[in-house]
Amino acid sequence: MAPTAADAAPLPVSKADCGPGSLPETGMQGDVSATDRDSGRSTRGFRCNVVLKGGYRGHGGGITSTSFENCAYMGSLFPGAMVGPDTGVSVIDASDPAQPRRTAVLRAPALQAGTWESLKTNRNTKLLVGTGVPLLFGAGLLSVYDVKNCAQPRLLNDGGPGSLNAPLPITSHEGGFSPDGRTYWTSSTGPGLLSAVDLSNPHRPRVIAQALTALESHGIGVSPDGFTLYLSHNLGGLSVWDVRDVQLRRPNPQIRYLGGVNWTNGWATQHSIPVTYSGKPFLFTVLEGGSGGVKFIDVSNRRNPRVVNNLKLEINLPKNQDRALASSMGGSAFAYESHYCAADRQVDPTALACGWTSSGIRVFDVRNPMKVKEIAYYNPPAKTNRFLELWNSPHALASVLGFPMLSVPAILQSLQQGVFDPRQALSPRSGRVLGGDISTDWCFSPPEWRGNKLYVACSDNGFQVLELTNDVYTPPANQLSTVGS
Template sequence: MLTAVAALAVSFTVVLPVPADAGVYNWAEIEQDAVPRAECGPGSLPETGIQGDVPTEDRASGRSTAGYRCNISRVGGLQQDGGGILSAVYDHCSYTGTFFPGNLMNAAAPGVHVIDAADPADPVHTTTLNEPAMLGGTWESLKVNTTRKLLAATAVPVTTGTAYFSIYDISDCAHPRLLNPGPGTDPAMPLPFLSHEGGFSPDGNTYWATSTSPGLITAIDVRDPSNPRVIWHGLQSITAHGFGISPDGNQMYLSIQNGINILDISSIQRRDLYPVVPQIATYHWADGFFNQHAVPVTYGGRPHIFVSDEAGSGGVKLIDVTDPARATRVATVKLEINTPARIGDHARSAAGTPFFSYDAHYCVADRPADPTALACSWLASGVRVFDVRDPADIREIAYFNPPAQTGRTFQLTNSVNSDAAFFGVPVWNFVPLARELFGGRLEPGAAIGPRTGMVFSSDQSADMCLSPPVFQGTQIWTTCSDNGFMVLQLENDVYTAPADQEPVLGS
């Protein structure tokens, strides 16, 4: 590991010029309204409170252990020891990411679990990937590229990792084949990078790694997967997170704190000998705190991105990036629990939750051009599905918030929700809470309830859903931290899969 850090110090160069005309834009408006609620049909077990909430009363009574569902049901799944942070889906398989060090407590099979869901009602665990990158905690780096049928991840033990990177051929998705036994996988052959998150360029020739602090971006050339090599580093900002990349591979929509940076990465895509990565523009907003990633789509041929805020109750924003230097915000998708008027309710029921509460995380559109639906993991609010055919009229059509796994902390060792159960403070909720308090719009007592004193423990009275919910026809395949891998079926005719369905994640 020290070798990798030393190599990083030697190889690092800052090559991120900011053109004189690169704008920095601040969007101060905070969305006040939620999208319309889903109308729940037969077989639903609806939420008992406001949209997206797991009410204090349901947590205390045990009602949350039954979960909540609307126009969607669970077909099958495989819980095992929990779902880590992110899973990835390809063909009829899912790959369960690891959370360090809890994953190592699974003495029988530590590592990334490969799940064959060819029979969605009876998924089976076929093999385990246990190279150093898989054992070290894959955090938000476990991604697939469908074009080249590749799976890759980096090791991220505690928020930021380095050295280990492994890449696999998943042509036979149930039995991945390691392609780089040397660089990145052999402990004596580390790669110089820092990572928290990662993902492929659309053509699968570059794997990009980003780190939260400092905001280092690394481009890893994987044209020859047996010999991955670092070809560029850039210190982008104080912090960097997930991203999305335009279909041609030339622009990156990089998540930063309170917004995004749009970068011109065409020189990396072309493999210029001396690549330069200019910053096109920066967009900050007050409505949110940490941006998570971007999903590139088009509406009427015009490039847009869906961007989600994993903290600060910012929800999901739809941004027109036809002119990346003059982007415009088109819509904001929020649940009622995220609206400023409900921040007191948010704080009251989320107390006793480790670090995060009711925020969006990863979203997936059902196709790149004129998407008809968007599915998002929404932490304690579960999986939410929206009709996005008309950007001016986005509405919720279904949700599935899985049963709380209260009392199973020590069995679910690969769950971030379990591993963080010693701590019961949703710290990232303090940003919108403070905003409303200092603005004189919230009485302090409105945020206090029976759970407020749960500072040193969490009762796991709500699951934590972070993985991308991937469309598979009228099903959604995803993973939540406590409930593990799940196959969900959309019901009551709320969604028709388009003939050209092609799930879009972004990174």
């Protein structure tokens, strides 16, 4: 797979026009400056055409969380998920958006082991699934819950005391459903094992097909018919797999490689959202490293996908990597990378909402995917130095480190292109290689659409209900939030 020709993103998406009630960013689009961090300004947060209706912080929002109907499920983080109080996945009822409340804690073994990026729901089968991922990599543990009563989920695959819910021959870091909910797919950073778990009988999940994919083993997206799986590379790119044998439950089902695309602009590809515009299939593919942003990919030829656009904030551009380093030092491993997104519908989507780590929640008008514009953002108030309250926050846990490791490839490319100015990279925070101060939040989870509201969880602020204001967004009649898996 050769690198795509559409690797560059010379311009950012257009900035949002912030209306009444906003508390805008003070500088570059997506940046939280060193001054705002060190002065305490970031503890007030930043908002544009968004208001916070209510939230439930708990002890942090884990890595990724998920939601179903009026409920949210906050991802768990090891070791706090096993040794802290309220161990497991917290269930939040947001029927009253102004006062979300915890109604249950799910303590199945997989959920106490840490769910990483595996916690997902499916609206067709009304199931919640999570796998046990203590640190980057997990094996064996998978739990299935019935969420028909979303505030009081019911464990289905409980094999009894000591069973650990009947471990499966899987490895995991990430996971997701086929659209019909009959298959849950697990993938892992190593050894690159992709597994299809049959949930036809959710009381007895079973592995029905597997494939070894090497480094092509991060997050996924599944086509609406369930026949095609888009698998993210741990590096820059994605591969396309024919999984119709699994979807059709054929005997001895095979998972067949079809093609793929690589790129050098961004790495650690996270997940893909299959969508269509005028009947033609595309992906919104999100990258969690190297300021890669969100790529818009034409997959009408499954053997030869093409990147046709790249959504980035101003702070993500190569010429601004020096500024990004100056502000993000002391903020730990992630800086201004995208992570998980949700489209407001799969057919001709009108808006895309993304968790953009230290840039908060970003909302885009994607009615014309070649001319995307930002319409709103919400960067939660920083919980600066409040580590002891946040044992379920990966941001707090990772803050033994101050240097933004996930930005290194973008910094190196900026240097190579001769647009990195070492003077611009200096700030009062420049020496903070060890020890982070959580002077921003990390927003990793997909913001899920509920009319003009968004359900989302960030690492330090936990679950939040956001509402778009100033008439920047009109929900389409057939709105149906989708993360692609």
